[in-house]
Amino acid sequence: MKATDLRFAQWFVLVNAAVPGALLAWDAAHHRLGANPVNFAILTTGLLALIFLLLTLLVTPLRSLTGWNWINFSRRTLGLYAFFYATTHFLIFFFLDRGGSLASTLSEMVKRNYLIVGSLGLFVMLPLAVTSTNAMIKRLGGQRWRALHRLTYVAASAGVIHYYMQSKKDVRQPLAFAAVLLILLGYRLLVAARKTQSAPTKAAAAKP
Numbered sequence: 138m139k140a141t142d143l144r145f146a147q148w149f150v151l152v153n154a155a156v157p158g159a160l161l162a163w164d165a166a167h168h169r170l171g172a173n174p175v176n177f178a179i180l181t182t183g184l185l186a187l188i189f190l191l192l193t194l195l196v197t198p199l200r201s202l203t204g205w206n207w208i209n210f211s212r213r214t215l216g217l218y219a220f221f222y223a224t225t226h227f228l229i230f231f232f233l234d235r236g237g238s239l240a241s242t243l244s245e246m247v248k249r250n251y252l253i254v255g256s257l258g259l260f261v262m263l264p265l266a267v268t269s270t271n272a273m274i275k276r277l278g279g280q281r282w283r284a285l286h287r288l289t290y291v292a293a294s295a296g297v298i299h300y301y302m303q304s305k306k307d308v309r310q311p312l313a314f315a316a317v318l319l320i321l322l323g324y325r326l327l328v329a330a331r332k333t334q335s336a337p338t339k340a341a342a343a344k345p
């Protein structure tokens with residue numbers, strides 16, 4: 138792929154991933170979020186966080202199945218957007234739903250257990266965001282960085298469980314998200330199992 142095409146793809150993802158957030162902010166500024174605007178904003182940003190987490194997890198399988206190595210750039214952008222939407226989701230809850238009160242937030246977490254699961258998801262995303270720069274990748278080394286970034290699996294799983302737990306009656310959508318997550322994680326398990334299977338065979342073949 139040409140450098141200019143790659144630059145275009147980078148801008149395309151960067152700008153488009155911001156669109157749902159910008160639309161939400163626009164509607165909020167024009168009082169168009171319905172009867173319960175705070176809840177609407179919480180639900181929308183939560184859903185966006187989860188969608189971007191799953192999109193982040195989609196990049197590697199899509200790259201290896203299609204050979205489109207150039208899409209690798211989008212993993213960091215999509216992951217940072219997931220973190221951005223999850224943080225916004227939490228901040229709206231904290232400041233607008235709980236009035237910025239730590240005591241009220243904590244007591245609500247004790248009452249509604251799904252908030253603890255969601256917080257775990259957000260908490261593990263912090264080191265991922267902090268170590269997303271090229272300098273940090275270099276500092277940690279590829280292997281340690283990759284190991285740390287497996288926390289994305291924890292964040293996405295916590296996000297899906299949190300979604301399922303907070304759903305009242307209709308759990309079809311959270312279950313659909315869970316199915317997508319299982320496919321994305323299952324793919325990785327399959328690849329890892331194949332690697333460990335072929336490793337002894339390769340070692341035996343290499344012996345004189």
Ligand code: HEM
Nearest residue numbers: 180183184186187223227230252255256258259296300303
């Ligand atoms: C990885 C981090 C997180 C993800 C992916 C996530 C995702 C979601 C999703 C998908 C929903 C449901 C949206 C819908 O029904 O349309 C939701 C709801 C909600 N989340 Fe999160 N969430 C995360 C973290 C948090 C945190 C840290 C808090 C606060 C401590 C929180 C508080 C809430 C609340 C209050 C609701 C709305 C519940 C309701 O009104 O019934 N979430 N979240």
